[in-house]
Amino acid sequence: MSIADPMFPMRRALALAAAAAHAGEVPVGAVITHKGAIIGEGANAPRGRHDPSHHAEIAAIRAAAQHLGSDRLIDCALWVTLEPCAMCAGAIAHARITRLYYGAEDAKGGAIIHGPRLFTQPTIHHHPEIYGDILAAESAALLRDFFAERR
Numbered sequence: 001m002s003i004a005d006p007m008f009p010m011r012r013a014l015a016l017a018a019a020a021a022h023a024g025e026v027p028v029g030a031v032i033t034h035k036g037a038i039i040g041e042g043a044n045a046p047r048g049r050h051d052p053s054h055h056a057e058i059a060a061i062r063a064a065a066q067h068l069g070s071d072r073l074i075d076c077a078l079w080v081t082l083e084p085c086a087m088c089a090g091a092i093a094h095a096r097i098t099r100l101y102y103g104a105e106d107a108k109g110g111a112i113i114h115g116p117r118l119f120t121q122p123t124i125h126h127h128p129e130i131y132g133d134i135l136a137a138e139s140a141a142l143l144r145d146f147f148a149e150r151r
Contacts, residue, residue: 009033009079010101010135016043016056017081017142023048027142030056030080032064032073032097039076040064056080057088061095072096081139083110083132089118093126100128103139 005011009031016029020043032040042059046052057080064073077099078092083106092100102112111118112130119127 030060086111
């Protein structure tokens with residue numbers, strides 16, 4: 001699928017997040033692009049899949065790696081609706097993703113600009129370009145609404 005709208009990957013990630021919320025999962029969606037095309041996508045599903053590692057980013061990375069036939073996602077961009085956690089940040093580094101775009105910040109569980117700030121650590125072997133606050137209001141609203149319904 002080719003991308004004409006530069007925000008299309010994040011809009012697609014938002015749609016995946018909304019689908020996760022509908023399934024009772026924390027609403028996070030992720031998309032990976034390469035050469036103007038979506039090559040992997042995922043939505044949070046740790047509860048439904050009984051797999052604590054099934055975060056949106058991990059699902060998208062797995063799909064993109066299968067698509068490319070490689071564990072290295074060089075020249076790829078990851079678009080995710082929420083600041084990645086430490087597990088996902090580690091996977092981003094191992095996959096050598098070139099650019100990371102994220103929506104809402106996660107002061108509690110994020111690992112990019114919060115918590116361990118993984119990509120600022122001297123021992124990390126790969127540092128993607130990082131762009132935050134991409135459609136952050138929409139991402140935050142999905143999360144806020146999801147948790148408000150459960151309280």
